[in-house]
Amino acid sequence: MKLIERLGKEWLFFDGGTGTILQERGLAAGELPETWNLTHPEEIVALHGGYLQAGCDIINTNTFGANALKYPDQLQAVVEAAVAHAKAARRQSGREDAYIALDIGPTGRLLQPLGDLPFEQAVELFGEVVRIGAAAGADLVLIETMSDSYELKAAVLAAKENCDLPVLATVIFDEKGKLLTGGTVDSTVALLEGLRVDALGVNCGLGPEQMLPIIQRLTEVSSLPVIVNPNAGLPRSENGRTVFDIDADSFADWMARIAEMGVQVLGGCCGTTPAHIRQMIARCRQKPFLPPVPKERSVVSSFSQTVEIGGRPIIIGERINPTGKSKFKAALRENNIEYILSEGMMQEDSGADVLDVNVGLPEIDEPQMMAQVVTRLQSVIALPLQIDTSNTAAMERGMRLYNGKPMINSVSGKRESMEAVFPLVRKYGGVVVGLTLDENGIPDTAEERVRIAEKIYRTAAAYGIDKKDVVIDALAMTISSDSRSAQVTLETLRRIRDELGGHTILGVSNISFGLPQREIINAHFFTMAMQNGLSCAIINPNAEGMMRAYRAFLALTGQDAQCSGYIAAYGSQNTPAAPLPADAVMPLGESIERGLRERAEQAARERLHSTPPLELVNTELIPALDRVGKGFEQGTVFLPQLLMSAEAAKAAFEVVKDAMRGVPQQQKGKMILATVKGDIHDIGKNIVKVLLENYGYQVLDLGKDVPPEVIVETALREDVPLVGLSALMTTTVVSMEQTIRLLREKKPDTKVVVGGAVLTQEYADSIGADCYARDAMATVHYADEIFA
Structure with missing residues (x-):
């Protein structure tokens, strides 16, 4: 039976750790685990066989770190061998019912504009692995241990575009429920559901106990099957070996508790063994199976924030749009991106929930400009974006590069419009705005607009797009040319809410076009629209009259608890302070x-x-x-x-x-940063480097995969008082310990600060580090202490 036919309908179990078991079998410190596919094939087959005999349903290929950055010449051989060994283990164990997951981990690089890896290059790096693994016979793709939602999206797109296998994805949260780049459970679920993975969840970084709050939230918001693959507790070092603090019995106890929380797929990660998996399966298979429950939540997201449509009305800032804005048009022509960013920041400060992004001018390359603006906006502003364009090439470019689940403005009831837009929404995810117009134009009656809304819903469903991901634009037409237009729009809002159970949106200010003192009409119409069920309003949040109407409406309808928002805005002053104009000189x-x-x-x-x-x-x-x-x-x-x-x-x-040229400049101090031997993941190290240099430190960056001897020799030669070491993988932390031991022997006066996703305070203490830095700023603070 195909995996997709069982997923979410019965218990399924993953295998456990790979690197930690290979270390037990002789994998040397800093040695790349994937090389064992070529040098120790019998060990890899035995590893898989142990898990299959323990009863798991899915085994992961030994390809977690396999990509062209690490294996520029041997990638195909490494991946093909990995799949072949999994097949051999399945055959030898008589478990032909088991599935082989092509295991894909992070590249270790941060994507542009925060790092140096272009998004499309990341897609191709992952895509190459997917093509090789799928051709070799993998049954599914497992994207795991992702700490950056943007890299996660690149990997999912690569899987979807290069094979037709089921795609599962798990990420690594910290104890606060955050990804390295700030993503939350809600934003991650929104992204992955929008990209239509087949199951999602969490793995690595934490033990089952520490994961409980994260799992609870996953089951509350996810409509997809949920995967939980924890470590065997938290790591520590014993006699130069990395060990974990939860044995098989305790692990099974915790996983049995997790099985009752509404998850569907269970397994293990670092530190877990066939014994852990065997006992987990024995305990959990007895539990009643709870299938995933569809969550009727209309959600858009950025890399770190989610906005749910259907509660209080959502404010969509309209200012990133050239219509009627000469300065904005000039900014587009002159490629003045910072002016555009400032417009976004002003709206964020004024209370916008979502930012509309329209960069269309006839004389510019709109797809290129959309890509540039979306990429830059999402690097400095946490609000979700609405990609607003009639140019489908620009729409797709913005959706592809968007780090989250966007709003899409728009599709109409015209067949050609739906045929162009719905496939993009299906592929990339999003909440799409449906305009109540069709080949016959804009109807004069609410009845005809509702009919078009129904057609949009039906057609969206045919593309696999849920009604919750369509927001209907009832169309506000100016009352200056038709005095009935406001009443038609309000009736349409009511009927979509009451008869269709749908969500709605309006470009509110269109109602007053051609009239004097437009804000008077706009503010009153805005209130009337909200009374009639308006879900989302595209307005200028810098217009105080509109925001007064909005805040008053929330207070009067009980949607502003204890009137706290109203009091915050007006309690200490008559009106909120006006934001700086976008072209003002910012301090x-x-x-x-x-x-x-x-x-x-x-x-x-x-x-x-x-x-x-x-x-x-x-x-x-x-x-x-x-x-x-x-x-x-x-x-x-x-x-x-x-x-x-x-x-x-x-x-x-x-x-x-x-x-200050010619003036002697004083630096706080000089220190070394390095990612330890065997580890090519330098995201954390590079982040720390940027901050340290800005705080006045000279950083000797030795790069990644750095042997202990090189670090120590540099520390001696440069007489460096502080060394920072980074590692992402459990299998390379032993190199960190070796480096510290050699430093203590050769240069005992040098302090060592360590960091990385697999480390804890206890682990850092056990390997002799002077400081454990939970994040980049902690490293800066420790450096300030050392060089004070």
Whole structure:
């Protein structure tokens, strides 16, 4: 029976750890596990055989780190051998009913614009592995241990575009339920459901106990089968070996509890063995199976935030649109992206929930501009975006590069429109706006608009798009030309809500076109529309009259608990402070906090006319970075924003350095950063490097896969007092311990700070590290202590 016929209908069980077992069988510190597919085939077959005999249904190929970055010459041989060994184990064990998962892990690189790996290159890297593995006979694709939702999307697209196998995806959350780049359970589920994976879940990083709150939320929001593959507790080092603190009996106890939470697929990750899996299966198979329950949630998301449609009305900011805006048109023609970013930030500050993005001008390359604006916006603003265009090439480019589940504006009831747009929504995911017009134009009656809405729903369903992912635009037409138009629109809103149970959207300000004092009409119509069931309003959130109407409506209808939003806006002043215009000169500190590189450069140059360079650094640049760092630690600022702020600060520093040419410059200190031997994942190290350099440290970056001897020799030669070591994989943490041991022997006065997804405080202590840095800012703080 095919996996897809069983998934979500009965218990299915994955295997357990790979790298940790291979270490027990002789995998050396820093040795790449995938090479054993070629050098130790009997061990790989035995590994799979042990799990199959334990009773698991799905075994993962030994390809977690296999990609062209790590294996530029041997990739095909490594992947084909991995699948062949899994097939051999299945045959030898008599388990022909078991499935072989092509295991795909992260590249270890951060995608642009935060890192240096282009999105499409990431898609191709993953796609190459998928093509080889599918041709070799894998039964499904498992994308696992992803900590960046953007890389996750690249991997899913690669799988979908290069094979027709089921695609399952699991990510690695920290104890706060966040991905490395800030994603949450809700935003991750929205993304993966939009991309139409077949099951989703969590693996690695944590033990089953630590995963409980994450699993609870997964089962609350996911309509898909949920996978849970924890580590065998938390790691520690014993006699140079990485061990985990939960034995097979305890693991089975925890997994039995998890089985009762509404998950459908269970397995293990680092530290788990066939004994863990055998006892887990024995305990969990007895539990009543609970199939996934469809969640009727209309959700859009960014990399870190979700907005649910159907509760309070959602505000969609309309200002990123050239219609009637000469300055915005000029910004598009001049490729002034920072002006566009500022428009977005103003709307975010004013209370927008979603930002509409329309960059269409006849004289520009709209697909290229859409790609550029979407990519830059999502790196500095956490709000979800609405991709607004009639150009299907621009629409697809924006949807493909979007890090989340966007709104799509729009599709109409015309057949050619639905045939062009619905396949894109089906492929990339999104909540699409359905315009109540068709080949006959815009109907004059609510009855005809509702009929078109029904046609849009039916056609969407034929493409596999749920009604919850369609929001109907009842169309606000100006009352200056038809005095009945507002009443028709309001009736359409009511009937879509009451008769069809659907969600609605309006471009509210269209109602007043051609009239004087338009905001008077707009604000009152906005209130009437909300009373009649409006779900989403495309408005200018900087228009205080509109926001007054909105806040008052929420307070009066009980959607603003204790009137807290209303009081926050108006309790201490008559009106909220007006935001800075998008073309205003932004202060240096705010430019850095916002991550606006060009504006930070401009502000630094202007401030240098009146402020000495060192004073500017100490009174504005460093305090701005400190504020961003504090927000990151508190969870109000996410990694993309942290990195963009660091880049803006770096640009300002360069301006200051130019002004200080010939003046002796003082640095806080010099330190080494390296990803340890055997590990090519340098995301964490590169993030730390950017921040340390902005805080005035000279960083000797030795790169990735660095042997202990090289690190120690550099520390001796440069007389470095602090070394930072990074590792992502359990199999390479032993290299970290070897490096620390050699440093203690050769240069005992050097301190060592360690970090990485597989580390804990206890583990860091056990391998002799001086400091465990949970995140990048913790490394900066420790460096400040050492060099104080």
